[in-house]
Amino acid sequence: MPDARIRDSFARQSLMATFGAEITDIGPGRVEISAPILPLAHQQHGVGHAGLTFALADSAAGYAALTLMPEGREVMTAEAKINLLAPARGERLIARGEVAKAGRRLTVTRAEVFALDQGRETCIALLQATMIPVDPV
Amino acid sequence: MPDARIRDSFARQSLMATFGAEITDIGPGRVEISAPILPLAHQQHGVGHAGLTFALADSAAGYAALTLMPEGREVMTAEAKINLLAPARGERLIARGEVAKAGRRLTVTRAEVFALDQGRETCIALLQATMIPVDPV
Amino acid sequence: MPDARIRDSFARQSLMATFGAEITDIGPGRVEISAPILPLAHQQHGVGHAGLTFALADSAAGYAALTLMPEGREVMTAEAKINLLAPARGERLIARGEVAKAGRRLTVTRAEVFALDQGRETCIALLQATMIPVDPV
Amino acid sequence: MPDARIRDSFARQSLMATFGAEITDIGPGRVEISAPILPLAHQQHGVGHAGLTFALADSAAGYAALTLMPEGREVMTAEAKINLLAPARGERLIARGEVAKAGRRLTVTRAEVFALDQGRETCIALLQATMIPVDPV
DSSP states (O other): OTTHHHHHHHHTOHHHHHTTOEEEEEETTEEEEEEEOOGGGBOTTSSBOHHHHHHHHHHHHHHHHHHTSOTTOEEEEEEEEEEEOSOBOSSEEEEEEEEEEEOSSOEEEEEEEEEEETTEEEEEEEEEEEEEEEOOO | OTTHHHHHHHHTOHHHHHTTOEEEEEETTEEEEEEEOOGGGBOTTSSBOHHHHHHHHHHHHHHHHHHTSOTTOEEEEEEEEEEEOSOBOSSEEEEEEEEEEEOSSOEEEEEEEEEEETTEEEEEEEEEEEEEEEOOO | OTTHHHHHHHHTOHHHHHTTOEEEEEETTEEEEEEEOOGGGBOTTSSBOHHHHHHHHHHHHHHHHHHTSOTTOEEEEEEEEEEEOSOBOSSEEEEEEEEEEEOSSOEEEEEEEEEEETTEEEEEEEEEEEEEEEOOO | OTTHHHHHHHHTOHHHHHTTOEEEEEETTEEEEEEEOOGGGBOTTSSBOHHHHHHHHHHHHHHHHHHTSOTTOEEEEEEEEEEEOSOBOSSEEEEEEEEEEEOSSOEEEEEEEEEEETTEEEEEEEEEEEEEEEOOO
């Protein structure tokens, strides 16, 4: 089962558990992560903090990169850029990460984050990030 | 006391409380935020998640921008870019945000994040971000 | 003819003329710019300089934003982030810009740049940028 | 003379010659590049194009990275992010690049670009970029 190492690694990310996040889809070069907007993750206006949005986008992008790497590799974020398009308002956030270019030394990824508010999905963030393979520790 | 609105706003960011973060310095155009690397904020290798590092850097940069805005304004992150230089390993993270250019419509900020590991500070991240003033909700 | 102001503005960008660039497609929220990789725009390895790739991507993204703005506005780049995926090798570069989110105060855009090398298109760059409307000077 | 390979490489960047750019300072981990704002490099409002500003910042940052690499290596830009703070107005641009973190696999750099207008320097851009060593071609 090729998804196992993604799910195993994700399960070790305590921040994802803190946020109540779960992997809701995995495919070659793409991962979707979904999380409620918990009261513990707000900014000062009572909506989701940019740190929550970023964490989900970054994890979705990073695990999307990992799906295309050989067994036994790990991945770390070298850099990421996020544009926040709208407040993280609603019940849930859904982050969809995908690989734009899988290189030997670097993998370039993108992610979009959607807020689900009363059944309606709004794109609230775009992320573009560089992932680098690392040896497991 | 000019710092009061920064501290009041910060106190309403539940994510900062979740991370155990506190403001450790404020000046005109600069804010320092410090937080322990709590077990609830780890990535899969047992060090701080990029989402933690980003959240602290983003908040430090955003509040640095707010220090230079007229009373009664709020600030939101329009976009941010972070380079992760080293793992978030150690007891504490210290994020130092400052204003690079305070404009009428946009404020450009920078932040550096340091990990404090056994008394030694290592720079682990550089952030460059655009803040936009908003009316309070 | 709604394209006229885009083409007029583009015609005043001397750097685009220097690069031999032309607009090859315009639609609502999207602009395509194409240019040869001229010998005057190389980096040290004899392929197109990152500055060429960036300039085309930035212009395509900026004009894509302008297509959705009211008559009489102009647009400037507030910030841009580019990932370079492969060398700018071949005869031509094609930059396709599009609007991701047209806001009242900021427009978020994306662009992809392709190199055309012996009839084959390779994606060489991804750009994500924030455009800000300005009054004409 | 340790600067020789930087100057040799720079001399092979035809885009820098097109822009009339020259290296005006080199030190370990830093390079300064200066160029007039030539009429051939304007945007639509008659000031320097963002592509000019980016090209100078990117070259200054890339060569700053190269100063710290072993003899015989070359460097390429993996990604770069630029915030444009003010129009590129005046006689000259001065781009100052420096290394923020020289890693084994990636070098993180920063650059600032100043416009010299009637004897007064204004910071017009901040760049943060990741450089990757490559074997010479």
